[in-house]
Amino acid sequence: MRKTVIRVAECDILVQSESDFELEEGYIPFVAEGEMALQPVITIDVVPELPADLLKGRQLLFDAENEQQKFYSIYQMPEGLGFAIYNQQTHSDIQQVALLNSDFTKWTVYYDAKTGDSFPLKYPFGPIMLHYLTLKIDAVMMHASCAYDGRTGRMFTGFSGVGKSTISKLWAQEGSRIINDDRLIIRRHGEEYRVYNTPMYYQDIPKVAPLGGIFLIRHYPENELKRVKGALAVSKVMAYSIQNNFDRRYVAQRLAFFSDLCSRVPVYELGFVPDASVVDYIRSHEEL
């Protein structure tokens, strides 16, 4: 039996199989070397074959797709959920079938090893698995960047192309460390919230920062910061989370999470000029 532990957001994920398998490059820095979780939060059993009829006749709950492509479909199983995960090159071929038990602790991932594919957790399985991990541990995943200056983490979020990477690079030029510039997990620890990076398609070491502010960003002719609170803050921050909105229970759980988050961490609308001036501007105008 081959066993590997991946540690994400301080959670141990045990991946195991009777057969050999490989992890994509981005997972490698997250492998907990020489350690074996006694009680992993999640166990992933990997099976190197792709059964044809596992999801046949099951009720379709949700299609994760956009105008360009289909990512995965979710089916109701007798105990838990079933996933058909599509190849992102061919857009229609199923590359994995995955089953998740009802308390989100155990995955079984089937993949077609006969085609020479030895990566059972291949994208987009990773983000799907992380999404259900965050539901299990009452955390959230965000489309956002985060920069940590050694004192506090500042998260920048907004629509694609709004400047999340640009602004985190500006902070990096001023000495901050970029936690990630695309996808992050936020998790509560006692009275504070922490931000974590996750395995990406490229290698990066695991990072964490205390979350001190959330900035809803847009390019603007001048730097301008405005605090937003209450329902408006919750709705604006939650809009940039990574979530499946088909199940009422999970949406309610997320709403409770974001309500608490936005009551503890200041949320700002930030119009910014994409140069170094925004760093000093934020430092002199934020509430810490």
Add this chain to the structure above:
Amino acid sequence: MVDYADLKSKFVAREVGGELVVVPLTGNIAHMNELFTFNATAKFLWEALEEGSTEDSLVKALHENYEVEENVARADVRKFLDRLEEMAAKY
């Protein structure tokens, strides 16, 4: 006749600071970046809206609870229901 309680069932709501955050239950990932907020009056109407509710029953509830003129209550209810229909039409 529009079943407003059925439209309401397409959303999940939570009170935050006296207002309401309203999230659509949707099967389409592309529409997730759209949430709604309701002020105190709309929050009252949302909470009053139940199976069998009509425009008239909501006007009566608002008129009685907020001590506003009936024509003002009717205008607020119509605005709320129009918004609800508009939101539901997207999902």
